[in-house]
Amino acid sequence: MSMTGSLRRKARKAPAAVKEGVSHATPASDQSPIDSMPAQLLPQVPQTTAPPSKPAMQRKQSSPMMPPFMVSAPGKVIVYGEHAVVHMKPAIAAAISLRSYLHVSFLSKSHRTVTIRFPDIELEHTWNIDELPWDAFNTPGKKKHYYDLVTALDPELMAAIQPHLDTVSPKLPESIRKIHHSSACSFLYLFLSLASRKVSPCVYTLRSTIPLRAGLGSSASISVCISAALLLQIRALSGPHQDQPPQESELQIERINRWAFVGEMCIHGNPSGIDNTVAAGGKAVLYQRQGQGKPSRIVPLHSFPELPLLLVNTRQSRSTAVEVAKVATLLTNHPALTETILDAIGQITESAYKLITAPDFDPKSHASLKYLGDLVTINHGLLVSLGVSHPKLERIRELIDHTGIGWTKLTGAGGGGCAITIIKPRPTSTSATANGNGVHAEHSSSSESDSELDSPVAASVISSGTKLKHAILDSLEVKLENEGFEKFETTLAGDGVGVLWPAVLHNGNEEEGGEEIDQEKFLRAEGTEGIERLVGVKSAGIRKNVEREVREGWKFWRPWETSED
Numbered sequence: 001m002s003m004t005g006s007l008r009r010k011a012r013k014a015p016a017a018v019k020e021g022v023s024h025a026t027p028a029s030d031q032s033p034i035d036s037m038p039a040q041l042l043p044q045v046p047q048t049t050a051p052p053s054k055p056a057m058q059r060k061q062s063s064p065m066m067p068p069f070m071v072s073a074p075g076k077v078i079v080y081g082e083h084a085v086v087h088m089k090p091a092i093a094a095a096i097s098l099r100s101y102l103h104v105s106f107l108s109k110s111h112r113t114v115t116i117r118f119p120d121i122e123l124e125h126t127w128n129i130d131e132l133p134w135d136a137f138n139t140p141g142k143k144k145h146y147y148d149l150v151t152a153l154d155p156e157l158m159a160a161i162q163p164h165l166d167t168v169s170p171k172l173p174e175s176i177r178k179i180h181h182s183s184a185c186s187f188l189y190l191f192l193s194l195a196s197r198k199v200s201p202c203v204y205t206l207r208s209t210i211p212l213r214a215g216l217g218s219s220a221s222i223s224v225c226i227s228a229a230l231l232l233q234i235r236a237l238s239g240p241h242q243d244q245p246p247q248e249s250e251l252q253i254e255r256i257n258r259w260a261f262v263g264e265m266c267i268h269g270n271p272s273g274i275d276n277t278v279a280a281g282g283k284a285v286l287y288q289r290q291g292q293g294k295p296s297r298i299v300p301l302h303s304f305p306e307l308p309l310l311l312v313n314t315r316q317s318r319s320t321a322v323e324v325a326k327v328a329t330l331l332t333n334h335p336a337l338t339e340t341i342l343d344a345i346g347q348i349t350e351s352a353y354k355l356i357t358a359p360d361f362d363p364k365s366h367a368s369l370k371y372l373g374d375l376v377t378i379n380h381g382l383l384v385s386l387g388v389s390h391p392k393l394e395r396i397r398e399l400i401d402h403t404g405i406g407w408t409k410l411t412g413a414g415g416g417g418c419a420i421t422i423i424k425p426r427p428t429s430t431s432a433t434a435n436g437n438g439v440h441a442e443h444s445s446s447s448e449s450d451s452e453l454d455s456p457v458a459a460s461v462i463s464s465g466t467k468l469k470h471a472i473l474d475s476l477e478v479k480l481e482n483e484g485f486e487k488f489e490t491t492l493a494g495d496g497v498g499v500l501w502p503a504v505l506h507n508g509n510e511e512e513g514g515e516e517i518d519q520e521k522f523l524r525a526e527g528t529e530g531i532e533r534l535v536g537v538k539s540a541g542i543r544k545n546v547e548r549e550v551r552e553g554w555k556f557w558r559p560w561e562t563s564e565d
């Protein structure tokens with residue numbers, strides 16, 4: 001069992017909560033976080049975006065403590081272009097429905113502490129606010145504003161943080177300490193950059209339904225949550241609320257994303273920025289780095305098809321930083337060859353982008369799907385030649401290829417992690433036979449011709465094709481499970497960062513005014529299902545695969561929506 005796997009399993013037991021101050025949550029309302037935050041508790045920052053809808057003087061002054069609130073951000077899959085994106089080539093990534101949730105609760109002023117509670121990695125740590133290196137972060141030339149673009153970590157600030165990281169899990173084995181330090185560093189760097197020594201004492205409790213180190217952007221998702229929570233606390237964000245103009249929503253997302261990128265840098269050294277961009281903005285994007293200090297090329301792909309996607313986790317944990325370093329070494333040792341492979345991956349992305357953004361693009365046409373699928377297959381082959389696959393990923397691909405159910409590639413950093421499969425509308429061959437172990441499809445990868453896909457078929461054949469597909473998927477699930485792999489149900493292209501202010505939800509359990517989500521309840525929620533049932537951004541679906549509604553209370557910046565929608 002992997003280290004992180006064992007950490008996550010143990011973390012399902014709910015630890016006792018850090019004692020919270022009495023909070024004064026009001027029922028969920030239409031108020032935006034900014035509207036409802038007591039101004040006297042927060043450091044004042046200039047508002048460069050649209051001013052809050054009520055002047056600060058009129059804000060409610062009576063609440064002695066801010067109510068707890070929550071933020072959430074999705075994981076992602078890279079559909080095309082991982083690794084190449086680190087080296088300035090374009091990539092396409094989409095948000096998935098697995099998400100991280102960060103709960104922020106406030107303590108009485110006498111505490112003077114800030115606590116992180118990250119039970120997924122069994123990390124809990126408290127710092128004394130007054131002992132943190134505020135002076136280093138406030139030195140002229142070092143002080144950053146919430147709207148700044150920071151593209152590199154400052155070595156002096158990292159050095160100032162180091163003694164405060166050294167106190168985190170000092171006695172644990174190095175492999176676990178490393179994980180703890182990455183997350184603590186991400187939090188502390190952002191906390192010291194964005195908050196001030198006058199910040200309210202608080203507890204940040206984080207739980208995620210995204211498996212760690214599996215290529216699904218768990219680190220970006222937590223970095224987006226931390227960035228959004230801190231920016232909300234210092235009142236540097238406007239909304240989210242309905243009727244927010246798209247450009248204003250985009251600005252808020254951009255602001256969160258800039259600081260999330262800084263958090264990502266703390267966790268894995270040289271991130272491209274694609275993961276945090278998708279985790280912040282949601283849906284799907286084409287992303288390309290443009291070089292030091294320059295803003296990246298980010299093209300939201302609103303027409304990105306909601307492709308049926310199979311997501312399989314090898315349960316082989318690995319570090320993104322290590323996989324990225326492998327490609328850097330290959331580039332040093334074989335520059336021309338490696339550059340050619342990275343270029344080819346970039347061309348795959350551009351080719352998919354051209355198709356998806358063409359005015360006559362029909363995501364339901366078999367020809368389009370086959371085009372996108374072929375690009376998936378080629379992309380995987382190139383990643384194998386970069387040396388970032390893993391025997392377990394190849395085994396998954398072999399099992400899936402054998403069924404003819406779709407096109408498969410590794411996603412994210414590789415070296416373990418996850419594979420994605422774009423499912424074909426109909427399985428390749430109708431010569432599948434049921435046997436004792438399930439369904440076996442006679443398949444030859446070259447048998448998929450355009451004419452076969454595009455030929456008109458009778459309704460009865462379509463219906464038997466669909467049944468066959470489900471039978472193949474069911475039998476595949478059993479095979480994957482028997483070999484220790486994990487299959488996920490996920491929806492592509494969902495919402496980005498969301499805010500639940502205050503942390504109150506209508507969970508159908510009759511609590512007057514809604515159920516206040518306090519730290520203890522949040523920690524007690526059991527596993528992924530428990531988290532989703534208690535605080536999930538989507539209401540629980542009755543049946544599998546049924547599109548679920550966004551739960552009342554959670555709000556999102558959605559630049560793709562206009563007030564006429």
Ligand SMILES: Nc1ncnc2c1ncn2[C@@H]1O[C@H](COP(=O)(O)OP(=O)(O)OP(=O)(O)O)[C@@H](O)[C@H]1O
Nearest residue numbers: 120182183208213214215216217218219320412413
């Ligand atoms: N739920 C969590 N709680 C605390 N820390 C987390 C959590 N999820 C991720 N992290 C931090 O992020 C690190 C994992 O980042 P890494 O980049 O290696 O994997 P990933 O983001 O899941 O995969 P990829 O970058 O390939 O998509 C962990 O070591 C930990 O520091």
Ligand SMILES: C[C@@](O)(CCO)CC(=O)[O-]
Nearest residue numbers: 082083271272273412413
């Ligand atoms: C491997 C990589 O391209 C994708 C990680 O999800 C690294 C990055 O873009 O930061």
